[in-house]
Amino acid sequence: MESLDRLRDAILNGDADTARTLTEQALAAGVDPLTLVNQYMIPAMAETGRRFECNEFFVPELLIAARAMKAALSLVRPLLAASGVPPVARVVLGTVRGDLHDIGKNLVGAMLEGNGFEVIDLGVNVPPERFVETAREKGAKIVAMSALLTTTMPAMRTTIELLQASGLRPAVKVLVGGAPVTPRFASEIGADGYSDNAVGAVAEARRVLAA
Numbered sequence: 001m002e003s004l005d006r007l008r009d010a011i012l013n014g015d016a017d018t019a020r021t022l023t024e025q026a027l028a029a030g031v032d033p034l035t036l037v038n039q040y041m042i043p044a045m046a047e048t049g050r051r052f053e054c055n056e057f058f059v060p061e062l063l064i065a066a067r068a069m070k071a072a073l074s075l076v077r078p079l080l081a082a083s084g085v086p087p088v089a090r091v092v093l094g095t096v097r098g099d100l101h102d103i104g105k106n107l108v109g110a111m112l113e114g115n116g117f118e119v120i121d122l123g124v125n126v127p128p129e130r131f132v133e134t135a136r137e138k139g140a141k142i143v144a145m146s147a148l149l150t151t152t153m154p155a156m157r158t159t160i161e162l163l164q165a166s167g168l169r170p171a172v173k174v175l176v177g178g179a180p181v182t183p184r185f186a187s188e189i190g191a192d193g194y195s196d197n198a199v200g201a202v203a204e205a206r207r208v209l210a211a
C-alpha cells in the first residue's frame with residue numbers, strides 16, 4: 001500500500017505530523033492496527049538502526065524518528081489494548097536501569113493489556129529494587145524487563161537475584177526481551193521466558209503462568 005510506505009518513510013524521516021496523519025487515515029480506512037505496527041512502524045525503526053550503524057544517522061536522527069514512531073504508536077496503542085476481558089494477571093513492566101529505550105517496552109505493554117493482563121508500567125531506567133518492591137506491593141505474578149543496550153542487560157540478572165533474595169521467586173515469573181537479549185542469555189540469568197517480539201511476549205506470559 002503506497003500510503004503506508006509513506007508512513008514508514010515519515011517515521012524514518014522524523015516527520016511526526018505526517019506519521020500521525022497517515023496512521024489516522026489508515027485506521028479510518030480499516031487497516032488492522034497490528035499490521036500497521038509490524039509491517040510499517042517496526043521496519044522503520046529497524047532501518048533507523050541500520051542507518052545509525054552505518055553512520056548515516058546520528059543520535060538526533062534517532063531521536064526524531066523515535067518521536068515520530070511514538071506519535072503514530074499513540075494512536076494505535078489504545079486499539080491494541082482495547083478488550084473487555086477481566087485481567088489474567090498483573091505484570092510489572094519496565095526498561096532496566098541505565099536504559100532509556102521504551103518503544104519496544106510500550107508495544108509489549110500494549111499487547112499484554114490487549115490480551116487481558118493488567119500492566120503496571122514503571123517506565124524507563126528502572127532500578128532492580130523498584131521492580132522487586134512493586135511486584136511485592138502489587139502482588140504481581142510477572143516481572144517483565146526490557147533492555148536495548150548490551151551494557152544494561154546485566155541489570156536483568158541483578159533484578160532476578162534480588163527477587164530470589166527477597167523470597168518472591170519462583171512465585172513471580174520473569175520475562176525478558178529487547179534487541180540484544182537472546183534466549184541463551186535469558187536462560188543463563190534464570191529468566192522464565194523470552195521473546196523477540198510483542199506478540200510472542202503475550203504467548204510467553206501465558207506459558208510461564210501455566211508452568
Ligand code: B12
Binds near residue numbers: 193
Ligand atoms: C530509537 C533508538 C534510540 C532512541 C530511543 C527512544 C525511545 N524512546 O525508545 C534514543 C535516541 C533515545 C536512543 C539513545 C541511545 N541509543 Co539507541 N537505538 C534506537 C534504535 C534505532 C531503535 C530501538 C527501537 O525502538 N526499536 C523498535 C522496537 C519496536 O524494537 P525493540 O525495542 O527491540 O522491541 C521489540 C523486541 O525486542 C521485544 N521486546 C522489547 N522489550 C521486551 C521485553 C519483554 C519482556 C519481551 C518478552 C519482549 C520485548 O518486543 C518489542 C516489540 O516487537 C536502536 C537500533 C535497533 N536496531 O534496535 C538503537 C540502539 C538500541 N541504540 C544504541 C545506542 C548505542 C544508544 C545510545 C548509547 C546512543 C548515544 N551515543 O547516546 C543512547 C543510549 C541512551 C540510554 N541510556 O538508553 C545501540 C545499542 C548498541 C549496544 N550494543 O548496546 C543501538 C542497537 C543502535 C546501534 N545499532 O548501535 N536510541
